[in-house]
Amino acid sequence: MRSFRALIRKDLKGYFDQPTGYILIVVFLALLSWSFFRSAFVTSEASLRPLFTVDFAVESPSIPWLLALLVPAATMRLLAEEQRDGTLEILLTQPIQGWVILLAKFTAGLVFVAIAIVSTVGIPLSLMTAGNLDWGAIVAQYIGSIFLAASLVSIGLFTSSLTRNQIVSFILGLFVTLVLMLLGLDAVSVTLPGQFATLLQSLSPVTHFSSIARGVIDLRDVLYFVALVSTFLSATFLSVRGRTRSHRTIQYRNLQLGTAALIVLSILVGWFGASVKGRLDLTADKVFTLSDGTEQILSGLDDLLTIELYESADPPVQVDLVARDINDFLEDLTGNAGGGQVKLVRRFLDFQELEEAQRALESAQQAVLDAETEEDALSAQTVLTSATNTYRDAQDTARKAQLAGIEPQRFNVQTPNGLEIKNGFLGLSMTYTDKREVIPFIRSLDGFEYRVATLAYNMLQQDVERKTIAFLTGHGEKPLQENFSELGRLLSQQYNLAELSSDGDTPLDLTGVDVLIIAGPTQPMAAQEYEALSVFLQNGGKMMALVEPVFIDPQQMAAYPNQFHFGDFLEPYGILVEDNLVFDLRSNETITLGSVSLPYPYWPRVPTVDRKVAGDVESVLLPWSSSLGITDSQVGSVEAIPLLRTSPFAAVDYAYGDVTPNSPQLDVTDRQLFESDIGVAIESQENRQNGSGDSSFRMVVVGDSDWLTDPIVNQAQENLALGLNLIDWLAQEENLAEIRSKVITTRNLTFSSPTHRNLVQLANIAGIPIVFIVLGVVRYITRRSKGLRAYIRGE
Secondary structure, eight states: OHHHHHHHHHHHHHHHSSHHHHHHHHHHHHHHHHHHHHHHHHHTBOSOHHHHOOOOOTTSOOHHHHHHHHHHHHHHHHHHHHHHHTHHHHHHTSSSOHHHHHHHHHHHHHHHHHHHHHGGGHHHHHHTTTSOOOHHHHHHHHHHHHHHHHHHHHHHHHHHTTOSOHHHHHHHHHHHHHHHHHTTSHHHHTTSOHHHHHHHHHTOHHHHHHHHHTTEEEHHHHHHHHHHHHHHHHHHHHHHHGGGSOTTSHHHHHHHHHHHHHHHHHHHHHHHGGGOOOEEEOSTTOTTSOOHHHHHHHTTOOSOEEEEEEEESSOOHHHHHHHHHHHHHHHHHHHHSGGGOEEEEEEEEOHHHHHHHHHHHHHHHHHHHHOOSHHHHHHHHHHHHHHHHHHHHHHHHHHHHHHHTOOOEEEEEEETTEEEEEEEOEEEEEEETTEEEEESOOOOSTTHHHHHHHHHHHHHTTTSOOOEEEEEESSSOOOHHHHOHHHHHHHTTTSEEEEEEOOSSSOOOOTTOSEEEEEOOOSOOOHHHHHHHHHHHHTTOEEEEEOOSEEEETTTTEEEEOSOSSHHHHGGGTEEEOSSEEEESSSEEEEEETTEEEEEEEEEEEEBOOHHHHTTOOEEEOTTOOOEEEOOOSSSSEEEEEEEEOOTTEEEESSOSBOSTTOGGGOOOGGGOOOOEEEEEEEEHHHHHTTOGGGSOEEEEESOSSTTSHHHHHHOHHHHHHHHHHHHHHTTOHHHHHHHHTTTOOOBOOOSSHHHHHHHHHIIIIIHHHHHHHHHHHHHHHHHHHHHHHHHHHO
16 A cells, blocks of 8 residues: 555656646636536526536537546556656566556546546535535536546546557547547437447446436446446556566466456446446435325325336437436336335337238248148248247237327437438336326426326326316406416316306306416406405415516517506405516526627516425516515415515516616615515415315415416426416325426526626636646745755755
């Protein structure tokens, strides 16, 4: 160990006694920080995804791709320089094991690269002042970066052992690294034949790094990186030790055989490690872990729930990785939920196999007809029986998929005959008693748990009538089909939807309505309609009121008051709808006017307050919204629950009119900035205390009716998640809200001022690199003064 530590210190001094090491780190940090903040300020997301993304973009380099440049440059000298100076032979003749020298070189290179990676931790630390980060995912991302760096260092060490020239070593290392990494990109693998593309993609470090970068440390990915490092270190050991052995001796042959065996073993570990299970979900919300809500839903099974997964036997490369995640999730589901009442059946589909089976059957039938002897006929009949069984099995699977509604998707794949269209399958059907639900094609793991849980929930409710969500119209409200088609599409998966028209003359009949949605009324309601709504709530009804106190003309960017905004009905329940527009000078959306993108304070990003009702959605976009006040209720004991509250950098505009991005109303002082409630939930306390949960009324009020319309939810998917969560809470289906929220948590960056934003950016782009520059200068001066003192003493 003493020799091992001494060798590591020697190589680390080699990095930091020369300006090259500092230059590499400074350039690496400056480029990464510049690229990250360039993306982060556009998305306003408190996340390190742009820093660790595996998507290749020359204009926005990330850690994986900059490591592909840094590591070959950092490792090119480790062995090539020793060979050039003739010190490697001297080192190998010392009483030090060859593997100790090799591991010391590898460790020194990895420590140097790890210092560069860890030095980027200033980015998340500084972002803590402007947003709520998922530190579990960040830890996983840094662990994944160290694994990736280790594999690239082993490659660089191997190429450094092949030559005396450092430049040649750098070029070789860069070439091998880029080839392996590019194979993991869909844009490259899609041009290769199916099975070959899948194989090569599984051999790419990009594939396994992207899995860890999600926040999940999978044992299969760890084994892959260990196997890759072991493979290249073994090859390096052969290259180095081969220089001290005659290639004709038995010792060299044994060295070759031993190294080859170690390489084969490493490859087998990486290859068969793909079937090893085990992972650690480090994300804050346990996004990739089965939720308690799913387990709660499946605990109600009193019969067998059969999940049939239909997937391609030879999947296109675009589907292969998704299929791996889906299989992992379904295995977790069958093993941990439902009390053994969930069964998974996999069915593999391949049209090419079906066609081959049909041709084999036809050939066997012809062989039976052409048989001239009894022995030939018996042999041909045996082949025919086997071909018939194979064809029937393939045809039966294809028929089951067709009957289940599993649809093939077309993908471009490379074949020996060129680029062709290939069908790919990845869908499932779920059967419970006499009921069946289907997901025709699964494109992503994101949101998959919610879809499965929703289908299971629907089947469990087969003896219970679905609850009804009704949209009230007739008073200028926004209709369902024209404005809320995306919301309606998702609601229809678990609820009955209806539009309830009222003209004020005919009594308002709310029989059979479980949740009533009133979206942006602009015309007065009759007294008898108010009476019907009051009775509906008194009888335990649930209501969502999306009020619009202010009209907006988007063409003129002007605002006008809406006199009939439904606020007079809500006031007795303790909700005051205020006649204003809320704006936020810091947490807001960017809009495009012509060719210019500008921050728009009248479209604030509003954080959620109560997670029990809102789920884990962090914030939503509320365009042209108004504030709500909370006062004493006149209808009994009611609990008011704030749902949406602006940041401390918000204010209200009572003199609205001009709502352009440069409106003079936006010029306010710090004293005029304060938090405002824009969403409130209320629930009857009396019935809850009496234990009659379903009979207690619930109501959600939001000071904006546009936030769930199709144009807004297409821009802000988290709005859709929150809307669905609120409706589930109203309908008292909180388990579904818990599951959905897992995949939709958004974390926003909110800087207190432009100065704050610039300080965070400059501290990382210039501050940390300057620290390394100062350390390099201090190191140089220190070494120079020591050298001068030694020279003087020698004089």
